[in-house]
Amino acid sequence: MSLETVVEDIREEANARAEEIRSEAEARADEIVSEADADAEEIEATAEREVEREIEQLREQRLSSAKLEAKQKRLEARRDVLEDVYEQAESELAALEGDDREELTRALLEAASEEFEAGDDVSVYGRGDDQELIESILAEDDDYEYAGEYDCLGGVVVESEGSRIRVNNTFDSVLEDVWEDNLREISNRLFDQ
The missing domain is CATH 1.20.5 (Single alpha-helices involved in coiled-coils or other helix-helix interfaces)
Structure with a gap:
């Protein structure tokens, strides 16, 4: 090669x-x-x-x-x-006016009275505009006396120094209790739930 x-x-x-x-x-x-x-x-x-x-x-x-x-x-x-x-x-x-206001105020006072003993000196407070109404209701009982104005929509605050009890039966407190107890139902009715 x-x-x-x-x-x-x-x-x-x-x-x-x-x-x-x-x-x-x-x-x-x-x-x-x-x-x-x-x-x-x-x-x-x-x-x-x-x-x-x-x-x-x-x-x-x-x-x-x-x-x-x-x-x-x-x-x-x-x-x-x-x-x-x-x-x-x-x-x-x-x-509220007239008979409706008187009837409701009377009922609230009677409900509060259940907390006090007969013979207790009881002081009742209420809305300034209701003084005459409250005094006319209290005229029926010597143990109860109108003691002055309380800032509320109506109704009464009743107290006795001797028994140290104070009952708030104002329109405001009743409305608040009813409102709280029925808020769910109120809401359901208003909003169709």
């Missing part, structure tokens, strides 16, 4: 080997690119799912917040209506 043939064989062998290396490198490069594309698609899909989850979570938080705010506004509106109804009841009690 001649040197030229050997060189040619080595050259051909080197070229074949270089071609083989290049083919393997291209195949590996294609494999790496394919894996990178798959990884990129997976990362993108994961990121999209994460973004969608965060959007859904944010939407739920905002919806929950809006529901809570709406509920608070409804409660505030109901509280305002209940306050208006209570104030209207107070106004109507304060405006």
Whole structure:
């Protein structure tokens, strides 16, 4: 063999080997690119799912917040209506006149009287505008005396120093007790629950 043939064989062998290396490198490069594309698609899909989850979570938080705010506004509106109804009841009690006022004042005084012993010196307080009415009712019993004005819508506050008892039977206290005892029913009637 001649040197030229050997060189040619080595050259051909080197070229074949270089071609083989290049083919393997291209195949590996294609494999790496394919894996990178798959990884990129997976990362993108994961990121999209994460973004969608965060959007859904944010939407739920905002919806929950809006529901809570709406509920608070409804409660505030109901509280305002209940306050208006209570104030209207107070106004109507304060405006009672004539026989209705006398009958209610008499009933409250009689209920308070049950707490005192016969012969106790009993002081009765009431609304300044009701002084004449209270004094006319008290004229029937020597143990009871009108003792002065009490800031209220009507009714009486009755006390005896001897028995150390004080009974608040004012329109205000009765209204407050009735209101507290029946608030749920009042609310249900007003708001059709």
